[in-house]
Amino acid sequence: MSETRPARIPSLVKKYLMAGSGLVLVLFVLGHMAGNLQIFSGSPATINRYARFLHSIPELLWLVRSFLFSCVIVHIWMAVLLTLENRAARPAQYAQAANIQTSFAARTMIWSGVIILAFILFHLAQFTLEIVNPMYAWLEYPLDGHQVHDVYAMVILGFADPAVAGFYILAVWLLCTHLSHGFSSMFQSLGVRNEKWRHRLDQAASAVGLVLFAGFAAVPASVQFSKYSDTQILPVQSILQQVDSQKWDPASPRPIGINYYDTPLAPAEDDSTPRVLQIAVPAHP
């Protein structure tokens, strides 16, 4: 009887799959960062319109989500296989492994990956599934004649908690060191990282990491700063006060609205929302 051995994926294919899936995820993260920065546009309408647009074709949204999810699975799977392979090869190949100088990011890639995964699960529970605070799902905003989800208020309320804001800043810092290292080793895996380009590519990788860190950390950090004095861009105090005064109760959930004209927020030129907003009336006064 012939013994069937599981087919092994060649190392080079693993590296290509790891690099390719990583590249897709970096592109998603760059796009997501650009989308988030709309919070600074000066009108809740901008990011709320964008969120409504993303959800406008559910079939396409699920197709993109499934593709991204498969990239995450492939990326983690290849990371585990390559780590095991490297460990198995190390004693024979690197008798002096202890002397090899590697950066902090390189040595902790698998652990930063695990923390980033935990962060993404928390993030999805908070802003996509809205199970961390069920009230977020009931935040409404009048846009172009419809009541839409008030993603602007949800993000501000989410980051008003200093522990949540701090956790996001830490997680995006880890994400950026992970991405920078991954980005520079991707070129090595793809065989385009020769000595001439090594320095330039490492600089480009650090620059991408820095831009991402600044872009992502800006949102929780600005919400924390604006908590102490409302700004024309992020009226955090007014939003917190209005939400508190509406005494939302999970036992009798009801839509909840913010009157942005009671805040120092300057309406954007394309803001088509009515000047007097309808605040939801409590179901049980």
Ligand code: HEM
């Ligand atoms: C700190 C800044 C961030 C903010 C303000 C933010 C904001 C949001 C919001 C509001 C949503 C829900 C969008 C909606 O359903 O309309 C969302 C979804 C998501 N975010 Fe973030 N995010 C941040 C950082 C990140 C990071 C660093 C990652 C990845 C590593 C990430 C990955 C995702 C994913 C995968 C989704 C689900 C998209 C979907 O619904 O299919 N986010 N984010």
